[in-house]
Amino acid sequence: MIVGIDLGTTNSLVAVWQNGEPRLIPNSLGDFLTPSCVSVDEDGTILTGKAARERLQTHPAQSAAVFKRHMGSNMQFNLGGRNFRAEELSALILRALKEDAEAALGQPVTEAIITVPAYFSDAQRKATRAAGQLAGLKVERLLNEPTAAALAYGIHQRDQETQFLVFDLGGGTFDVSVLDLFEGVMEVRASAGDNFLGGEDFVNLLTDEFFKQAAIPVALKNDGRFMQSLLAQVEQAKRQLSEASQATLQTHHAGTSYSMPLDEAALERICAPLLARLRSPVERALRDANLHTANLDSIVLAGGATRMPIVRRMVARMFGRFPSCDINPDEVVALGAAVQAGLKMNDAALDEIVMTDVAPYSLGVEVSMHLGRDQFSYGHFDPIIERNTVVPVSKVKSYYPNSDKQTSLRINVFQGEARMVRDNISLGSIDIPIAQVAGQDNGVDVRFTYDANGLLQVEATVTLTKQTHALVIEGNPGVLSPDEIKERFAALSELKIHPRDRIEFRTMLARGERLYQQLRGAAREELGRQLMQFERALEAQDDRTSRQAAKTFQEMLEYFEHQSFLNLDE
Structure with missing residues (x-):
């Protein structure tokens, strides 16, 4: 069985081609999106996904995120006294997705199509392939993310002749591809991108502005726990502006409250440098494809960061029309990877689909x-x-x-x-x-x-x-030798991974610990008591008791989450 995997900077997904169409596979929590986060628990157990993301605020020194940006580099992440390379952390996410797919499909998953940013370098692509091998997967194909998005859209339009542009702004990278679709042939005409431009950069820019406007002491940037909490608040405010006209950034430290009002106009002004950077790859891709914006039949959005109204408005102004968002931008790349998996498996439903791609750089x-x-x-x-x-x-x-x-x-x-x-x-x-x-x-x-x-x-x-000589990469930190991959695969196999069937409870505990740090006064004391009761229920190792306690604890968490956002913490 071949699955399609969108290995994202912020979130990752797995999908499969089944019964003539692509289908997303939920994780053990029932969600399609699995946060690309890894954390090491106190007992050395590895946590991935939502449980690890909750621990970013409470245990920043034992948790890691946004490591995709360091694929193909010598960057080391120290978690729980152990050093990990970016591809090893990515492998842990891939392993979790593999297990989710096996649980849903009821059969072993050994092969995968893994998506990468179109502008990923040779070293970054080789590191991604190594991550798949470390996760126990045979990587059948590395598929460019905008090409995957185009496949997901093209599968519904195979009888049409159209030219379109995929605008893919994810958590950490930005890619643009111009494509032709005619007589079942999908041809990539041109690609361009920026490997260091994504939703995370918008969050970082807002955070810097918050520090400046609210006069937050600069020294707090070195406080890992404070920064992770603040970044979560900024992300929440950014998402809030996707649905409302105003939001308020608010945080506390050492008895002092800091706040900054935010609206669409302010967000656009603050993020103007990033919005300007989005133009250059678009212009390059159109120039290389010898096309003008008027020649395009549609603009397809991919990547969670395209949900931001300021991005959609900029795209509409740039192209003189509203972009297409018929498919969830968070999910479209994974669905396209599943289509490619179907092509690889020679599914009869895809007999008439042919796809070509291009080299994104010289x-x-x-x-x-x-x-x-x-x-x-x-x-x-x-x-x-x-x-x-x-x-x-x-x-x-x-x-x-x-x-x-x-x-x-x-x-x-x-x-x-x-x-x-x-x-x-x-x-x-x-x-x-x-x-x-x-x-x-x-x-x-x-x-x-x-x-x-x-x-x-x-x-x-x-x-x-x-006489012929083959290139030997010298000093390229992103390329692991076959022997190194075997060695690291053995080391990762020995790690204690949190059981998939218990991850729901561990995620709830991590969420409770995060909320406990956010709350104050009586609310904090009450949540502390609830945490202790839930931990005792889990220690009994009785499934029925655990499920009942989890239901009650979940209701309490929802209540306290609401309280914390309303700032009713005393």
């Missing part, structure tokens, strides 16, 4: 420019595969040494669009031994092969000897 090598006589200008970028070339693709170029006396030729591989390699991203290098022979026979043919997963292979063949 890939090339470092070259020197001959200025005359013995003078050279070094560090120039020479693309071998141009951005938005249809994939899979394989292209070759020939390169020659600057001097007949050279005994080797170094091939430095980069990705990016800048003229000079210093402004692009290094992917690795390889030294090719060559003979001291004059003339064109002393060249090296460099072949780039870029597959449908967005992964690059580089081969260099010496013209004279026909």
